[in-house]
Amino acid sequence: MGLGRRALVAGVAGALVLGSLPGTASATTWRYLTIKGLSRAGKVPWITAQIYDPAAGKSWPVMGRDNAVAKLPDKRTYEIYATIARNEPGESPENTVVLTTYKVSKGHDKVTLSAKGGKPIDLSVGDPSVQGRIRVHVRHGAMDFTTDDVPGRLYAVPVKRSGVTFTQGSTWTGPGVIYRLGTSYSGGIPAGVTQHVTKADLAQVKVTYRSFGDGMKVNPRCRGAVWGGDDEMWLDAPATVTEYVQPGAPCKRELWYESSSHPLFGDISPATRTYANGTAPAETWNAAVFAPAAPGGYRTGDQLHYTPVNLLSDGAGNWGFDQFTIANVKLRAGTKTLALDAYEPDVTLGKSAATYRLDVTATRDAAEATLSDRVQLSWVFRSARTAKRTALPLSTVRFTPRGLDDRNAAAPGSTTEIPVRVVTNAGAAAHPVTTLKVEASTDGSKTWQALAVTNGTVSVTNPSDPGFVALRATAVDSAGDQVTETVSRAYRVAG
Template sequence: MGFRRSALITGLGGALVLASLPATASATTWRYLTIKGLSRAGKVPWITAQIYDPAAQKSWPVMGRDNAVAKLPDKRTYEIYATLARAEPNEAPENTVVLTTFKLSKGHDKVTLSAKSGKPIDVSVGDSSVQGRIRVHVRHGAMDFTTDDVPGRLYAVPVKRSGVTFSQGSTWTGSGVLYRLGTSYSGGVPAGVTQHVTKADLASVKVTYRSFGDGMKVNPRCRGAIWGGDDEMWLDAPATVTEYVQPGAACKRELWYESSSHPLFGNVTVGTRTYAKGEALAETWNAAVFAPAAPGGYRTGDTLHYAPANLLSDGPGNWGFDQFTIANVKLRTGTKTLGLDAYEPDVTLGKKTAAYRLDVTATRDGAEATLSDRVQVSWVFKSARTSKKTALPLTTVRFAPRGLDDRNAAAPGSTTEIPVRVVTNPGATAHAVTTLKVEASTDGAKTWQTLPVANGVASVVNPAQAGYVALRATVVDNAGNQVTETISRAYRVTG
């Protein structure tokens, strides 16, 4: 594998030059390209650009106040993706996206980019209570050039270019309201982008974001081909927001969270979704119990692979992780401990069928007053050499307590019903459960009480004083596979 090193050089007129240099010596003759610009008003703008070599799929970022100078290898045709920003005194700021190609032929060439023919990116939602931000993406191969600004200040110069896609995504926020819109075009930059909608044109999703730690803030996001990217809408949790979403557009929903009172930073995510026009849905995120959503793990030949992922997924099954979580993994067979851990997820096993025990512990680092501060899973299973990639015969237990409030708390002295569901590793054969034992602890896991389970629902009589309830489940199936799952601070009890 080759490595690159970067050089930052001050160029002419205060411009910045950023070039990627090869780690090994070569006979490359370096050439320079000076990019100048004109705003739509014919004045000198601030230039931010990426110079892209589509053949090598490499790019060079450059910027400058009156010009930008790039140091490039070889005589060849480059694509230039640029934003020309006007920010003169007493003038309204604006950004214009410009795309062109340029064949570098001399030792030092020059090109001028003009925003004069820029067309407005005109987007609105018909709701005066919200404020919007638009993000533009121009993509070709490995290039993804982005520009963002508020509505009314973004323009793009039309150009036809095979293989280039242009998309805009906008996010509009207000008190308890969030709009997500977007459009996409192929074959270059279109001659004007217009999108005007009202609530009736969209799908609506009423989303409740619960809290599971003190001082929590949450940031709902949506990722996909047309969306505006990362949305900086941070809310104090718990919170309820009505989202109005572009119908038919694929959206990978994410929820980032952080805390100001203790180490807590991570995200919860769900698979890609689409919504239909006029559809009205309701969702809940960050609902207890936070525990493994799916086991994961597989074997190929004599190699077992297991990585501790999604150990803190929420009750509805949205997969999650916490960047301040410490994961400990141990694999044993008999009295022998095998070399498997969180950082080396592969280990070679014996060829014959053997019984294994896989223990995983996830601990939130210093996360006082946080739910699921410690999650432990212990699997016992048999495995033998496989002829192809085969999912390990592992299961997890999902708990979904009913009646908790938006801080994932039950009232003191109340009874909480907890539906219990056994989830098989995707791709593995599901076996009939022969034993299901569910227990609860209200004294910090010092003592445990077996819970009655009827029709897949366990019942907990909550203590009369404030505190936490821990949960533990043991499952055995008719193939002899076993899992014991323990969740410290599964939910709160508070008045």
């Protein structure tokens, strides 16, 4: 697949030394720690470890075929988080998580980590049509050590340790179905994890993942207690799946996406959510129109800050971005252009109240993105020096077309109703909208037709031939603040 799918790690036989902690202000006497390992069968395994200094809150990785060597500053007590991996020819592969502490006292110390006491992470969902993947996180302070494997091959050595949390998540996938389990433990690594469930024990939600480009693949993730290695799971979009989720387990949903030839890469994500046992309301992701969910931007004193984020959020308002979007930002006061761009998001304004114009244009590769290949916003607003951080009086216009199919397409010659609403910047004073003008274009934004707004909804007569519909809206509120928003290729027309 394309960019962002996974990181590849190359190793060599023998010890591998990686990095060192920054030296302190005083002279540092460097010391070395060789980490050896024994698999549950008593053989020399691969070692992947993180050495953590709890006092400094810093860590760094080491790994090796039969041992791993770390370069450490002075005499300190470190926590060692390691995966002991058995992957010998003719043997069933397995991973064992080990946590220990070690005080470095000599110039070159040695410690052996054993997987022999490892207890199984024993999970099942009672569905023979699916395959699972487990991911565990061992956390302490700034440390988050991660190991994953498939059910029946992942173990952990029990240990009691104050401040340490152990979280296991698993994702099970099959034709049209996904299971998500997850449990957290505090006070160290538990003496084995056993969880056997059926569909009746779980929350059930039907989820549709629409596409907005040809040859598109999506990767639905649930970060949190139920995050079980689902970053390896890719679906051809559009797709509709039934998800069974462990009730009450925190799930920060994210949807990563790629195109067939990889330049398109980004994600859409909402806040963390949980599900109750039983059937939850159906969800739709990647629904047009892709445009800003909220404007953002604030002023503190004479300093204005604006970053072009969430410019490609889906119709439900889930925040989204595209890694390869080019965003141009320009701020003007009268005829004067102020130095503000996507990479320098702060600019100093005048002390007196003034009217400003902020223009943002987000451009995507149309061959890959297909929809919302160009999103333009132009704000006109008043601003004066503030005593504290104050949200800018900016708004966006949200379009949520009804009746589109899973490719975000309307049938040729049909009529599409589009609810339209104005969203005010979070924290800014909301003023009534006094003017709302909405237009549509079916010829690539060459000409525009005005649309009547009735009860917050407009109707578009779609062309009889395949193509795209662009949307444009201008909203003015009672304070005189204004936004003009244009979305090229807001949705497609296709048979």
